[in-house]
Amino acid sequence: MKSYFGKIILIILGMVFLSGCDFLFSQKEEIKLENNKILEIEKEESANNLEENIQENISTNSSTDDIKEKKEVKDAENVLQISDKFVDWGFSKADNRKIDTIIIHSSYNAVGKDPHNLEDIIYKEYKPYGVSPHYIISHDGKIYRLVEDKNIAYHAGESKVPDGRTGVNNFSLGIEIVNTKSEKPNEAQYNALRNLLTYLKSEYKIKYVLGHSDIAPGRKDDPWNFDFERVK
Ligand SMILES: [Zn+2]
Structure with missing residues (x-):
């Protein structure tokens, strides 16, 4: 009889433990998901930034090239031959x-x-x-x-x-x-x-x-x- 109750108590404890663990697991999962989301957003943002940076660089470069080209044309125009x-x-x-x-x-x-x-x-x-x-x-x-x-x-x-x-x-x-x-x-x-x-x-x-x-x-x-x- 004693061992029977002992078994039941063990089972109950086991169930409580498992449910607790399950709760813990699901919590972790959510955090993980949230983290993934955040990571994804961050990734997207950094991708956007990268794109913006590239765009900026391209436009900066092209405007620099334009100025350089214009200057070269201007210089060539000013050369006396x-x-x-x-x-x-x-x-x-x-x-x-x-x-x-x-x-x-x-x-x-x-x-x-x-x-x-x-x-x-x-x-x-x-x-x-x-x-x-x-x-x-x-x-x-x-x-x-x-x-x-x-x-x-x-x-x-x-x-x-x-x-x-x-x-x-x-x-x-x-x-x-x-x-x-x-x-x-x-x-x-x-x-x-x-x-x-x-x-x-x-x-x-x-x-x-x-x-x-x-x-x-x-x-x-x-x-x-x-x-x-x-x-x-
Ligand atoms: Zn004349």
């Missing part, structure tokens, strides 16, 4: 002449099919007339030096600057831009001209930057469709 292509006509040699004026002109090729053909302009337009500027800016924005600055190039003809001086060739530099009467100088040409003018202004004390039409009104109407504001 002059190719020498000296002619043996259209000027007289001089030493120690005082340069204080720059005259802007326009030229195009009227003899061939391509109005922008530089060789035709130089050898078929200038050469037969025995004229030449100091510089010519081709339609693709390249600067060619045809006559040295120190020499007197024949580009202005009969002309007068605002202070009354005539014989403008003697104290000026001539720059030709390749464009026709029906087109404006393009971006590359304006950039090249700006760089060239900056350089020449650093070399000489320039009083005037004028168009051919300013010094020979009625006789000359170039530079054509030219905006002086763009080279100031």
